[in-house]
Amino acid sequence: MLTQLQQFKPDEITLLISQASDGNDGAMDQLMPIIYPDLKRIASGIRHKQMVVSRTMNTTSLVNEAWLKLNKYGIHAESRKHFFCIIAKAMRQIIVNAAVEKQRLKRKSNQVDMDVSEISSQSEASFMIKLNEILESIEQSHGRLAEVFHFKFFLGFSEQEIADTLEVNVRTIRRDWLTVKKIVQEIV
Secondary structure, eight states: OHHHHHTSOHHHHHHHHHHHHTTOHHHHHHHHHHHHHHHHHHHHHIIIIIOGGGGGSOHHHHHHHHHHHHHHHOOOOSSHHHHHHHHHHHHHHHHHHHHHHHHHHHHHOSOOOTTGGGSOOHHHHHHHHHHHHHHHHHHHHOHHHHHHHIIIIISOOOHHHHHHHHTSOHHHHHHHHHHHHHHHHHHO
């Protein structure tokens, strides 16, 4: 995944992210077409490889929702790595919000909303909500573990790509992944 991002002038992407973080709307407009294919790959990875909940979610909708969220609240990224972490978190929040809404509607009535119907079952919605709670807890106490989880689970990065991005050894990433995976499995 990261190698595909690097094929398109990493310095240009980093510069546009920096300018967008400073409030330059023109930079946001220039950035989107450059990274859109990568955002679609990220969303597709979330949908197809990572979790059953998101398999019914539309890749394009997930990317567009995440981008709208970034535009609404602004980009405040310190680096390219940070920017893609923000994107992954935005996508996670969209999926979790859909899961929460699905549970709310199930308790309230049988009324179906088009956006919420993308989550196929109540147990999948419960899983996403529980996963989000776990990740929020891990983020507070073990920041790097949470980052490793985001990169691997939500973005589909390889261990080498994560190591390169976080500037640590691959063995460290393997240990972190096993640790965070064990934490998540024990709680879920």
